[in-house]
Amino acid sequence: MSMIKNILFIMADQLRWDYLSCYGHPHLHTPNIDKLAARGVRFDRAYVQSPVCGPSRASCYTGRTVFSHGATWNRVPLPVGELTLGDYLRPLGVRTAVVGKTHMVPDREGMARLGLNPTTELGMIISQPGFDPYERDDGLHPTPLLRNKGGMLRYNDWLREQGYEGENPWNDYANAADGPDGEILSGWHLKNSNLPARVKEEHSETAYMTLRAREFIEDSGDTPWLCHLSYIKPHWPYMAPAPYHDMYGPETFLPVVRSEKEREDPNPVFDAFMKMEVSEVFSAQGTRETVLPAYMGLIKQIDDHLGRLFDWLEETGKADETMIVLTSDHGDYLGDHWMGEKELFHEQSVRVPLIICDPRAEADATRGTACDALVEAIDLVPTFLEATGAPPADHRLEGRSLMPLLRGEVPQDWRDAVFSEIDYAFYAARETVGVGPSDARAYMLRTERWKYIHFRGFAPQLFDLEQDPDEFSDLGRHPDYETVRQEMHARLLDRLTARKNRVTMTDEGVRALRRDEDTSGIMIGKWG
């Protein structure tokens, strides 16, 4: 099998699995992404390793689950010793860059301990994490935070070149709207979400990142590349430029998925999350009506830009030598289950779209098909390694290459459960339930039929996805389901003991050691 030369790894932040027409949204038409699905495989049961930006992304870049790689939340640094995509692909001569968001914080203490200077080339690569410096932009730049980081933002420089003045045009134009009396209305306030941003569409973040990805690809010439085009949207601030801000009215919304039953004697951790401000605001009358137009418009905008980018790849012949992957780092409750944001494990939060288009003839048989195998975000790194011909790293990578699925083969021993976890130490919910920073942990295991969520120190949640696909009836404390819970508990332990934490020696190294012992002169238990 020939090797893939380039990989375009597209991520849209906070994009729900069901907000694309190829995944069944009846009103949000995304013809360009649909076309990608028609040329590739649409994975219908793809799950993230953690429904939060930073840890989820770190799993996509390291191929390891969250408590294996250690970047358990957005602002928890990825330990300096963790290997990422760049470590695996750079030795093959693949230029590996991010355009947009990673939400990773450099491990400054770990670097200082090892004498690694963050301003050297190596230091910069390690800091972001493993990608060549190009156009990293984590997309959240309120002015106090921007000042705290030194004020530098390339997108702001570019906006100023386009005529948007001031210290922080990201905040004041791209994520703000004009008020009726000439005042500037902040995109940080949800009530403004249905207003148009103060930038022209072609100067918005989505437009800029697409442009920069194209520049990176052009600039790479014949050098193989992995471009992680990582859109900041449709993540909040929910604010779309015209005309995308008012394309969608209430008649196009998916109905809200929530039940009064969920608020009757809820699991205590779920209860604490429902009581967080963002959840209460999204459960209130008017919020969905105001936010959904922007959320949907931002997705529509991404689809339009991707259409132009895909066309260009076709025209230049690059599409033939490029694997294209589109996914998200997590979903968005948008008021479903009385929740805002993500963090917990309902399908709206933990399940993501995943489309992979492999241009090679071997994948012809699966073009336009859907695959319902249980796949995880940690499967991406092994897939990229197999696609480019990089050596596998099974002692470290916890996922499996999706390549067989792309050829239409489902291995007999494919996993029968997906796993996700969260460190919720950083949320008001932890304080509500009253546990310490190292005990705010939850682990999800989802099989064909069951979704089991183990909260450290609290009763679990259990959902019967066959009987209750909307996840309204929590059987976590129901006396009839003790056997199911025990089985799921045992499976969870099995999954936890499968973490790959012997990272400094390959499986082949293990096998070789047994043979090597014979020639070292060390003799154990020899009588004479």
Place this chain on the structure above:
Amino acid sequence: MSMIKNILFIMADQLRWDYLSCYGHPHLHTPNIDKLAARGVRFDRAYVQSPVCGPSRASCYTGRTVFSHGATWNRVPLPVGELTLGDYLRPLGVRTAVVGKTHMVPDREGMARLGLNPTTELGMIISQPGFDPYERDDGLHPTPLLRNKGGMLRYNDWLREQGYEGENPWNDYANAADGPDGEILSGWHLKNSNLPARVKEEHSETAYMTLRAREFIEDSGDTPWLCHLSYIKPHWPYMAPAPYHDMYGPETFLPVVRSEKEREDPNPVFDAFMKMEVSEVFSAQGTRETVLPAYMGLIKQIDDHLGRLFDWLEETGKADETMIVLTSDHGDYLGDHWMGEKELFHEQSVRVPLIICDPRAEADATRGTACDALVEAIDLVPTFLEATGAPPADHRLEGRSLMPLLRGEVPQDWRDAVFSEIDYAFYAARETVGVGPSDARAYMLRTERWKYIHFRGFAPQLFDLEQDPDEFSDLGRHPDYETVRQEMHARLLDRLTARKNRVTMTDEGVRALRRDEDTSGIMIGKWG
């Protein structure tokens, strides 16, 4: 409370908990260690994190369990990002050195990736792991292995200065005996264990390491220090210098602890270990009789040298400002349970002696007492940090300071179970049971009453320590104990989810982040 200035952290390799007279051995008198116990606290239920040299030691140096630190076996490098004793104590101005064995392999790949040169001072410290370069000697130097490592061994140079000639006097003198016909008999062969080594007692490894520890302490002058005096013996090669080689005859042996019952339908992993060569040899007639005299003599020799070292510390006044800790990295089956070596979780293997003498007045109340709290090897680092006044590192350290126990207080929330684990990928037993290198894992949880061992992919072992203190009756598959097994299984999951893998942010950092969010300008879920 005043701070401890110095720490003498003594480890004897492969020393069983019950081969010291203060722990009840009726014939092996160790008056000097007993005197230490009389001045300190003897911990009667101390357990290692893994009954194998390298991983057990790495837990003592990092304060983290084995699959948290990642050095899962002797020759698996400790990942470069793991912090060790030196990282915690060096900022306080404490000189931190090893004299003797660590059994740690440097993470050369990890260092190379981060541009860290192993020949620089930082590189050397990281390589051994975290200790200042002084007298590291891992104590296993068969000639092929020594050549492979470049042939350098300081102990060999010293032996040559004393008149022992040749390429490898470690092998040919210190761990060899004279045969009846002038031939040299190897200490690697168990049948030679009852012969005297070809070195004088004062030139043996135990004598040399004690000497070097004293030199290190003298050399440190008024600088605070931690000296990890890490004896290579009584670990094999089992060979003692005269007169220690024949002080102990069969009348002084502890009776062998094994039962035919253990071989009737044994747990498959236990069965595979019993079938390893070292187990079969130690189960054969004559092995214990030949090996035990050397094993016991080597312990007696350590006791004598420690007596002189302790006397010197008293004479120089250093004893008053030095905390002395004595322990082991694991035990030795010595034929018990039809096993040789260690690796599994019977008390002979996983339980160790632990004596701590704190010279401060606050510890006066506990002098000469025994403590039966369940303690673990990972408790040592937090103890050392509290003793020296170093800041705690609760986000990374998985054990608890023993300081309250040294003051006679048992915290109400002290642990009610100890944990140990093994990566047995490197043993013939893995091949016998037919699992892959990442699946050869076992986890022990021992409570007051029960010992539960979860073998990944196989039935567990379960022992009722009240009814069956010798651990002969494996209840792991007995139908009457399903409830106990389930409870232990749930507790094991609880322990596994308590691993500290958010190592790049302190608990205080977590709490501060929640407050900081308010001033960053990021607003989540605000309506207006």
